[in-house]
Amino acid sequence: MKAARTLLLRTAGTNCDGETVRALEMVGAEVDVVHVRRLLAEPQRLENVDLLVFPGGFSYGDDVAAGRILGLELRHGLLPELCRFVDRGGHVLGVCNGFQILVESGLFEREANAAELPPRAIALHQNASNRFECRWVTLRAERSAVRWLEPGMLIPCPSAHGEGRFVVRDDSVLRRLEQKGQIALRYARPDGTAATEYPANPNGSVQSIAGICDPTGRVLGLMPHPERNIEPWHHPHWTRLAAGDGRTEGEGLEFYRRLVAAAAGVPVERRSTAGAT
């Protein structure tokens, strides 16, 4: 199969580039790590890329607000190129700070081929606990416009952030996201049932929303870190799992395997039909 040409964007304060590159390469992506300064100087680099990844960290220290300053730089220096990239079928992933950056960039609320960004109606607010928290959560894939995610698929992985509480301007926004299939991932209990309270929902996100996509389903952002559950011994219970149960990798790797395949243009088999097309 053709390898997904992947560009991983880093800047001052990016700090999850290591594990993210590793996860991408383990599933066959060809990864090029580029500083945002270089991409802003040479935006044409996006032209021969299939997948653009914003890893986690504290871009510019998350000063003022998480992801604010880099999101601003993207809107200023790269928006047309980013829009063209998505419209011609490119995939974008933002994890943790990458999600915060994408929210600030406005990409999630843009209709395919739209020239203008609508005023932002979604945000990632301070955690309800008012502090940074690192704990394992369970992600559940929802029926959404993300064709490569299997609805119901469960991904246990760490969440580690202080500003990951998904909020919307009003309920109409939630209805719109739901109806356009933009609610891609929710926090769940380990058994897959809905997470209704803390800490299964670690930050107080509305409707336990952990990740959303744009209307095309090709731009995906999420707060937790699947790239931190790729080895068999990453799972917090690995020493409890019966010996020789055949667990050869962490559950987060399948997330990247499917993403990279989709970005490379390989059809990802999906047993159920998508909520939106």
Added chain:
Amino acid sequence: MSPTTTPGGLSRPTASTDPRTTAPDAWRIEIARRAGIEDPAAPAAEAALREAGLTGIARVATVRGYFLPPELSRAAVERAVREVLCDPVLDVARIVEPKVAPAAQRGVQRVLVARKAGVMDPVALTVARALVRTGIASGDDHAAPFTATFRVFELETGATPIDRDRLAAAAGRGLANEVIEDVLVDDEGLRFGPPPASPRHQLVRVPVRTVDDARLAEIARDGHLSLSPAEMRAIQAHFRTVDREPTACELETIAQTWSEHCKHKTFTGIVDFDGEVIDNLLKRTIKAATLELDRPWCISVFHDNAGIIEFDQGYDVAIKVETHNHPSALDPYGGAGTGVGGVVRDILGVGLGARPIANTDAFFVGPLDMAREDLPKGTLHPARVLTGVVAGVRDYGNRMGIPTVSGGVWSHPGYTSNPLVFAGTVGILPRWAATKSVQPGDLVVVVGGRTGRDGIHGATFSSAELHEESESVSSAAVQIGDAIEEKRVLDGLLKARDERLYRGVTDCGAGGLSSAVGEMSAECGAEVDLDTVPLKYPGLRPEEIWISEAQERMVLAVPPESVERLRAVFEAEDVEATVIGRFTKTGRLVLRYHGEVVGDLDLHFLHEGTPRPVRKATWSAPKLSDPGAPAARDHEAVVLGLLAMPDIASKEWIVRQYDHEVQGRSVLKPLVGTRMDGPGDAAVLQPLETSRKGIAIGCGASARYGELDPGAMAEAVIDEALRNVVAVGGDPDRTAILDNFSWGNCEKPDRLGALVLASKACYRAAIAYGTPFVSGKDSLNNEYRVGDRSIPIPPTLLVTALSICPDVARSTSMDLKRAGSRLYLVGTTRAEMGGSHYLALREHTGGVVPRPDLAVAPKLFRALHAAIQSGAGTVLAVHDLSEGGLAVAAAEMAFAGDLGVHVRLASVPCAELASSHDPDSTRLYSESCSRFLIEVGGGRASEFEAFFAGLPCAYVGDVESAPRLVVEGVRGGRILDVPVDRLRSAHQSSAR
């Protein structure tokens, strides 16, 4: 909220005619949460004010404030608000024109918290750069317009406002740190602008050659030099021989270099210990052990910024643990943060630089439940200190992207006025980068943050005693870190390293450039042009530039042909790299300022000229009666009480605030078990994705042993650190340890005597276990003066262990795995209740301090290691017995695994007990060393027992499905039967 606020988030300017306020000449932007959007910071602020004694506050709102340059147009300011400062969903903004104060609001009082002039403000710097990059303001990254931030707390106090001074005082205690921040009520005196410049420089010479001792003492005191009379006389003698007076720069350089903090004069000095003369305690004990053991896998020990041991596949691991006590006492948040930043730079500065992969932290604080009125003057409340240092470590470590994986908290009244903060970092580096060599002709290049007046005299301050006025006189010694600046330096440095662009590197820590350049040039010489050092703001005198402890700076030795490429590499990461001088072969340290020589020191005198006075040391054990091991009437109450003690209680509220997963290397996390609430003995990481080998990181310490028996303490805490790493799968024969001594004033013979005993014990134990010391750090002036009384902290030794794990897949966690397993207890329990938590709980002191049997303990560790490595199914869980003894270990294993435990005390391997020691209480609560509780898989008993042939090891109980902790006393009969849930909630009870 201002009535003129519009839903759009922007507002019309609101003028005030209030004569009280003199508003600064800057645009004032205030960002508050939009109505209906929760303000999670408000409840915390409200609680802090209540705790500080304020009542009658209906509501608190937190507001973030920014000052923008007055020359900006209104349109530009509105753009800045819309695009940079204000979230369209979450926030509303108020814009107030320069020189205008915001309108007063009926029934609302405003507390403003702003940084003192010259205190670093990283957020303001980021905002300024963002304004430049978006074309809102002109300038460039390194010369962005001056901006500032502040915080506002809006208090709805209704018709009867709170007295302004009372409010300011309460806010000063609860919402701000007045060492670095000003607290203002209703805008009075809020200022805007860079700090005032120092008086213009002219070359200052300080006459010392002909003055008397009294005058020498005056010079030392007035200059905050922290130099002893003997040292001042040595300086006098030196400048008599060179026949001139020293300059201010030279005196400062000597003071920094000779400070206890940098020179470790006590440890390397001459000690007369009750007649036994010891020349260089460090060399005779701790270093001697490493030398004798002569482990081939020790790559670099003691001489560099960190210790380096061999790992795998051509890579080594480096480790360093630092103390950062005095800054943390004044400003827990900033002090702990810069403590982390400093030790991370030690790892960046070891060899040619290592990549940090893990942080550790250990805190020693006063009683967390201490009554306010019992607090000594000038002291922060222990709970405030703890939450402050935790937040400091969190914000610096998390931003750097380094997982904080190991540590501890110890609480004791002796730390109330002098808390201890230890921060450690582990790094990985290729073997070729393990050594450095500065060549004459190399350029002196400083990289990283700019230099300001922050942290002047940090090194000399940290070498002096704290006192009531420390807060005011030493506030300059507190530095504020900028983790992202350091992350940029890290990214640039490792790129430059791999391109081999420099030959030497060290960090700017205590003493700033003076120590860094002084160290690097020790073997050759250097000349520095101080006027070329990039400054945060103008107006620093050359000696200020030279000794400033501004953070996030490293010094490199760069071959001239590489300097252009080096600049480019750092520039790509937005880091300034500036040539400030060159290394020479003159053996002299020459300092120039705009061409004028302001210092010219003989490096041999600088590094070797310190006088080595003979210090008296003595020791007499405290006269305390041995309370033995009193019988417990109610063991359930004791066990629940122990689980709630600060040293033992769950640290989950701390651990969750640290990103302990970043970098994706974690194998065993700090918290393990079904609910991830079991306190693991040590963390295990996989440093290289291509190698199955791991590293285990653990530590040992006690707040109570040292006062009773410093020698036993040293052996016991070394044993504890080793227990912790061996328990999770670390190889005892591939384990290195680090020593961090925090002690009282060692000018005083009894303090020094305790240090001698502890050091000798370190030697004995290191030799017995075969574990070399590879690095260490001491902080030897931890006393607090009130009036004429000087109170030392309890003698405290933190030992950190770094161990290689042969295979991460064999790592063993402490949570019980399945019902039907057997429980084995390894090691002998003795009548050693001295310093135990059981006695502390009953407020007894005295007793025999635990001491490992150095003949048996190493055998136990090797046997356990072999058993763990023998394969899955035999050893299912291991937990070491430490604070709280067998009772606490069994309780923790049970709730971590959601399983029950049935223990029979009659089977516990136990030494002969005198009648003063109740057999049940001793077996349950003794903290004797070298013991483990081990879960062995059903049917694997004989394999397991074979590993321990001839060693103390017994089948003491079983794992049961009913989640209860059941204990049978030595005379039979249940003396304890408690549901696991109660144990868990007791363990969690002290979360904050």
